[in-house]
Amino acid sequence: MKKFAVFVSGSGTNLQAIIDAVNRKEIPGQIALVVSDNPSAYAVVRAKNAGIETFVFNPKDYNSRQDYEKIIVGELEKRSVDFIVLAGFMRVLTPFFIRKYKNKILNIHPALLPSFPGAHGVRDALNYGVKVTGVTVHFVDEGVDTGPIIFQEPERVRDDDTEESLHQRLHKIEYRIYPLAIKLFIEDRLVIEGRKVKVKGGEDEN
Numbered sequence: 001m002k003k004f005a006v007f008v009s010g011s012g013t014n015l016q017a018i019i020d021a022v023n024r025k026e027i028p029g030q031i032a033l034v035v036s037d038n039p040s041a042y043a044v045v046r047a048k049n050a051g052i053e054t055f056v057f058n059p060k061d062y063n064s065r066q067d068y069e070k071i072i073v074g075e076l077e078k079r080s081v082d083f084i085v086l087a088g089f090m091r092v093l094t095p096f097f098i099r100k101y102k103n104k105i106l107n108i109h110p111a112l113l114p115s116f117p118g119a120h121g122v123r124d125a126l127n128y129g130v131k132v133t134g135v136t137v138h139f140v141d142e143g144v145d146t147g148p149i150i151f152q153e154p155e156r157v158r159d160d161d162t163e164e165s166l167h168q169r170l171h172k173i174e175y176r177i178y179p180l181a182i183k184l185f186i187e188d189r190l191v192i193e194g195r196k197v198k199v200k201g202g203e204d205e206n
């Protein structure tokens with residue numbers, strides 16, 4: 001059974017969707033560790049409620065990003081973690097960490113990349129006035145939200161949308177496509193060819 005870690009910073013509703021999918025055996029893997037840079041993240045409570053080990057750190061206690069990343073790598077290796085799922089983790093990982101887990105880090109972003117990367121994908125899309133936005137699941141490379149795309153799903157923006165109402169609909173998409181991407185990754189069915197990701201066996205999010 002493949003083991004993975006989920007990195008979180010906030011409320012952790014995606015973490016919850018992943019925990020639920022593991023419990024329903026839709027994801028054939030085990031969450032060995034939840035890592036958080038935010039001691040008061042509700043995601044940490046969700047992990048504890050599910051009986052999952054947590055590693056919580058405060059970035060301010062370290063001189064550099066690489067200093068805490070080295071500790072995280074130690075925690076991951078201790079538990080033989082095979083790959084990493086970022087679910088609302090608000091820190092940029094350094095090349096040191098990304099190279100260590102090359103093509104083994106997944107991320108979800110609440111916009112259709114390469115549009116609106118960064119921390120405020122929903123707000124930025126809304127302020128720009130786009131009529132369609134969406135969700136992207138992608139591999140993490142050394143850039144910010146630039147890695148090969150696994151899934152994208154569009155969502156229409158409504159005239160009366162607020163950041164909250166739009167994010168709520170995007171979340172619903174996230175809870176469906178992220179567990180599926182994790183399952184396909186575990187089954188070795190995501191093949192990266194340059195910037196493109198092909199799904200072996202043809203299954204996609206539909």
Ligand code: GRF
Binds near residue numbers: 012014108174
């Ligand atoms: C999600 O919208 C995800 O796309 C983004 O951060 C948000 C995390 O939400 N990267 P939650 O903590 O899973 O509720």
